[in-house]
Amino acid sequence: MKSTLPILFLCLFGIFITSCGDDDCTEVTWYQDTDGDGFGNPDEVIRSCDQPEGYVANSGDCDDSNKDANSDTLPTWYKDADADGFGDPNSPLEACTQPEGYVTNNTDCDDTNKDANPDSFPTWYEDADGDGFGNPDVTTEACTQPDGYVADNTDCDDSNKDANPDMFPTWYRDADGDNYGDSNDFMEACTQPEGYVADDTDCDDSNADINPGAEEDDNDGIDSNCDGTVEITNIWLGPMTPISKPANADWTNPQYQDRITDKVVITRQNNRPFYNYQWWQDQFGQDPSSNDIQHDFYNGTPTLNFTPTGGTKGIKWAILNNSGDHPEWDSNFTLYGTLGEPDHFYSLNNVVTMITNLNNGQNVTEVVNNFTIKVANNGELSTPNFKDIVGIRLGAWLVEDNIYVIFTFTSWGEGKGPNPNPGAFSYERSTQQ
Known part of the structure; x- marks a missing residue:
């Protein structure tokens, strides 16, 4: 029988060795x-x-x-000032752990506005008038404020910088509808109220014909254009005074002149129409030649530098509607003048020509210009004859002085015929009351 003792010894020795090795590890x-x-x-x-x-x-x-996040690499964090969860890419910070007020996202387009980020763009309102208040009807969405737009949407009139919640414009009552308002009747409103305008310069809001844009009538005694000046029409209805100049008398002698005002002095050269002596003195410092008087009356070519206007510079003439009974005149004649009303006051050429043709049975229908009139049925015109004005009641309008005077010629001398008396004439005229 074989012995088992050696084998048992070896096994026990191996267990010991292993146990000792584990006890020695670090x-x-x-x-x-x-x-x-x-x-x-x-x-x-x-x-x-x-x-x-x-x-x-x-x-x-x-x-x-x-x-x-470790010793070799630190994460980048981004400032989130508006706390919308989106960080400002221009405000980074490296830190191992998330700092307060910072996020990992860096896509905020406006870190001052929590409503402006990739998930939500704010609405901006057009500010066309630049008053800081936007038009609620004209909008755009954008992260940052576009040029010409604002965040406010309370402008009531974006075409008027003076109309917004901080400031209402003043409107003025336009009762007569002439687009000019009454400065004493006004209200404030964002938009224009019905019956009101922005203008406040009407001086009579009860009359649409009176406003700063109206045409002024220098003879109606009304301040039609609101310039503060009331034109006064001066009609002389004082006693009639006789004026006469003998034949061949010196017309430059004040004794043979009729000085009505400082601007109107009437006289007559030999065999010529009467004229305003003072106008020539004021314009040229001299008396006109007899030819220039003719040229002014008949539209000729003058010697002095002036434009012919039909005679008596600065004076217009009219046949007054109380000229007397003229059965030979056509009853349809309507071009009578009235003192104080410039209508139907014409050149001396026009008036003398009208009277001559009325005396000849023509119906004068129209005045074309200072030298031309028309008669009915295109009839042939007669040449003006100054003798025809004798006995006719005329009105004279001294234009620059704005004075109306009544004239009735009592005689007219001519340089031809059996009893020549060149340059002679006489008349009666009204005086200032």
Whole structure:
């Protein structure tokens, strides 16, 4: 029988040797690496001779829940000033853990406005008048404020910088509908109220014909254009005074002149129409030649530099509607004048020509210009004859003075015939009351 003792000894010796080897191992500290970045959490340790799974020898992880946060690399955070969850790409900060007021997102387009971010663009309102208040009807969406737009939407009239919630324009009552308002009747409103205008210069809001844009009538005694000046029509209805100039008398002698005003002095050269002596003195400092008097009356070519206007510069003439009974005149004649009303006051040429043709049975229908009239049925016109004005009641309008005077010629001398008396004439005229 074989002995088993050696075999048993060897087995016991092997167990002893193995047991002694485990007692001699050196334990190592291991750090948990949850995020698998090779850096361990210094707060989560284990000691072991062998490396446990999920543990590393490095303890440099500052955030073991983020593989991008460790000793070799720190994450970038972005300022989120408006707390909308979107960070400002221009305000970064590197830190292991998230700083207060910072986020990982860097896509905020306006970090001062929580409503401006990739998930939400604010609405902007057009500010066409530049008053800081926007038009609620004209909008656009954009992250940042577009040029010409504002965040406010309370402008009541975006075409008027003076019309907004901070300031209402003043409107003026336009009762007569002439687009000019009454400065004493006004209201404030954002938009124009019916019956009101922005203008406040009407001086009579009860009359649409009176406003700063109206044409002024210098002879109606009304301030039609609101310039503060009331034109006064001066009609002389005082006693009639006789005026006469003998034949061949010196017309430059004041004795043979009729000085009505400082601007109107009537006289007559030999064999010529009567004229306003003073106008020639004021314009040229001299008396006109007899030819220039003719040229002015008949539209000839003058010697002095002036434009012919049909005679008696500065004076217009009319046949007054109380000229007397003239049965030979056509009853349809309507071109009578009225003192104080410029209508139907014409050139001396017109009036003398009208009287001559009325005396000849023509119906004068129209005055074309200072030298032309028309008669009915295109009849032939007669040449003006100054003798025809004798006995006719005429009105004279001294235009620059705005004075109306009544004239009745009592004689007219001619340089031809059996009893020549060149330059002679006489008349009666009204005086100032």
